[in-house]
Amino acid sequence: MSILAGHRARPNGWYGMVVLIAAEGALFGTFIGTYVYLSFHAPAWPPDGIAAPSATAPLVLSLVLVASTVPMALAVRAGRRDGVAAAIGWVALAFVVQAVYLGFQIHLYVDDLARFKPQTDAYGSIYFALLGLHHVHVAAGLLLDLWLFLRLPRGFTPYRRTALSAIALYWYFVAVAGLAVTATILSATW
Amino acid sequence: MTAIQPPAPAAQERIERLDRIWAERPGFTGWLTTTDHKRIGLMYVAASLVFFALGGAEALIMRTQLAGPGRHVVGPSTYDQLLTMHGITMIFLFVIPLSIGGFGNYLVPLMIGSRDMAFPRMNALSFWLFLGSGILLYASLLLHEAPNAGWFNYVPLASRRFDPGPNIDFYTLALILNGVSSTAAAANFLVTIAKLRAPGMSLNRIPLFCFAILATSFSLVFALPALTADLVFLELDRKLGFHFFDAARGGDPLLWQDLFWIFGHPEVYIIVLPAFGIATSIIPTFTRRKMAAFPLVALAELLVAFIGFGVWVHHMFATGLPQTTLIFFAAASLIIVIPSGIQIFAWCMTLVDGTPEFKTPLLFIVGFIIFFVFGGLSGITLAAVPFDQQVTDTYYVVAHFHYVIWGAAVFPVLGGLYYWFPKVTGRMYHERLGQATFWLIFAGTNITFFPMHISGMLGMPRRVWTYPARMGWGPENLASTIGAFILASGLVLLAANLVVSRFRGAPASADPFGGGTLEWSTSSPPPAYNFAVIPVVTSAYPCWDADDRAADARRLAAGQLVLEHGHETTTTTPVDGHLDDVLAMPAESIWPVTLAAVCTVGLALVISSHYVTALVSVAVAAAVLAAWHAVEPRSAA
DSSP: OTTBOSSOOOOHHHHHHHHHHHHHHHHHHHHHHHHHHHHHHOSSSSOTTSOOOOSHHHHHHHHHHHHTHHHHHHHHHHHHTTOHHHHHHHHHHHHHHHHHHHHHHHHHHHHHHHHOOTTTOHHHHHHHHHHHHHHHHHHHHHHHHHHHHHHGGGOOOHHHHHHHHHHHHHHHHHHHHHHHHHHHHHGGGO | OOOOOOOOHHHHHHHHHHHHHHOOOOHHHHHHHOOOHHHHHHHHHHHHHHHHHHHHHHHHHHHHHHSSTTOOSSOHHHHHHHHHHHHHIIIIIIIHIIIIIIIIHHHHHHHHTOSSOSSHHHHHHHHHHHHHHHHHHHHHHHTTOOOOSTTTTOTTTTSTTTOOSSHHHHHHHHHHHHHHHHHHHHHHHHHHHHHOOOTTOOGGGSOHHHHHHHHHHHHHHHHHHHHHHHHHHHHHHHHHOOOTTOGGGTOOHHHHHHHHHHHHHHHHHHHHHHHHHHHHHHHHHHHTSOOTTHHHHHHHHHHHHHHGGGOGGGGOTTSOOOHHHHHHHHHHHHHTHHHHHHHHHHHHHHHHHSOOOOOHHHHHHHHHHHHHHHHHHHHHHHHSHHHHHHHTTBHHHHHHHHIIIIIIIIHHHHHHHHHHHHHHHSBOOOHHHHHHHHHHHHHHHHHHHHHHHHHHHTTOBTTOSOOOGGGOOHHHHHHHHHHHHHHHHHHHHHHHHHHHHHHHSOBOOSOTTOOOSGGGGSOSSOOTTSOSSOOOOSSSOGGGOHHHHHHHHHHHHHTTTOOTTSSEEEEEOTTTOOEEEEEEOOOOOSHHHHHHHHHHHHHHHHHTTOHHHHHHHHHHHHHHHHHHHHSOOOOOO
């Protein structure tokens, strides 16, 4: 054919993930918007009797999550060269960091629940809903990593290479969303 | 225009090879496991028409109840359930699934010259999730626990305190499921239209119907999350005692309305845009002329979807928001007239400038233009804040949105049912009966909905289950009821025409109307692989380019772009439509329907507060997903 393109467009799976991320971004945007909306209506934010969230642990943790995207990116690069062992290794490193991250976050979540409840008032409702939304996304990402561990050892196919790059893209999004969520939560401290 | 010539022997051999490669399992299990966009589209059509019949029956019961003052056909609690289910059914289970799921699925790959959607298995999943959400909603009606707070389900009426039964839980969870289904469908359309177009189909050659589906899909992707978040908040409030909408604990009932209409107004355009797309398909065919102002119409479709995000507060003019806010949103609501006007003038100019042949599909489009102008004008009156505050929550609003949603969004869909019937079944519908049916439905629509303007201005509030005789609303309501039955009889004739023609109609050629888009270049009904050779396109109306189609036939004989070695289709670059790659497509799979069943059962468990068992179904769903993705599409090379 005379109309062959000079270079190839990205695979459909990558585009599909971009659309999913757009929808998920809108979902996070709605949650964050709700947080802001409710804070505008409140006389005190956080309400009296609830301490403002501490900044250190959430900030450090979200930077850790951002750092975990580096091994994901390296895994994608290894995938392009068919480096099965390298790709699995990088995903495994990312997986460990992400799992530790989620463990810490759940620990903090349970800690917070001991101080106040989502049933206390609207601040508690959106606080726990927003953090919970992000933790669910991290958990879903961990399941995607596990799927890679199942499939990658048998070698790369175009399908698996697309899957790896799409999952990496998902993690970039989850890391950015983590930063946005942390910034929103910490906005109550100033 | 030209019938398909009997292919040369070499071509015949290739066609037989394609038949073998693309054959799916026969019989009932074939429908459960299918990933063929046409069969999925037909299942969408069938299911949404069943829901349409149910929603119509609900409307007829309500109209019978309201025919005169003080009647008691149904009690108030049943009436509340009927009116809520009518709204939810018509919007979430009928119009959107029919126009996007049904028409979109069946037509988009055919119009862009592809062999399937970008994600065929996810496409099947979309359908089965949609069906699951419909089954959940109608299960609630069978249990007499159907949603009963109106289709927009305002809090605090919908909160646990005032609606303690499972009614609203059915609403929230079924609509979350429905939203996931629509998001998956929208993602599928976006990637399909971006990547799977025929070689040569650059952006400016995409058929306007596909542009409409593209705009709709953009809207769905960004609008549905607001609804999903809203539903999640409500369910957390109801089931776990959160306080999102509880003013006593720092929440805000208006938050529900804001989030609902941030979704709900784009939703109006999600409903009506595919109808615009159908109009832009039917008008050129029956006027023998390309659409006037083609690029403007494409841009207007995208612009309507975009501005649709900035007008949601016009549903909330009576809620006591600040005056500045109201003025901003009133202005935004008026601006949307501009892209709508562009399209109306383009349709009219095409009709005036062409040589229109008023067959049934075009009649429905003309009816659509009339209703859209009329409903648009009553919409302008509602965008004026002082007037709106007078008629909010009266039958005037009911009249307005039925003119827009029934008259403007459904009429093209009905026209489309006739227009593509020969393509789908290979048989012609009965033309004379079709035209008579149009006039019956057109008259029924006006007799039903026009008097509602008057009863509304006389002060009749919407959603009342009955009214006393001294209010003087009797004559208008009787007229509406009579109209509703005329309308219903017209729809019965439509169904009868299509069902009988399916078996007894005259055989249809590949292109009985001389259509311009690619679906008419393949046989009626199309083969499983759509096109024996991937078409190469040089204009927006490729079926009118006889030389190109002759070149396709030569390529079939020569074996170029036939892709006869595997379950494959081509991809092209998103902007220019240059041939990019040959893609192995996944074949039929049992996992989408399984996953949808697991999700539906899981949500039913949440509704009945069996949370632990519901968690088990999450684990099962994860296992199903793993099994699904263990089957990889293989390329033949």
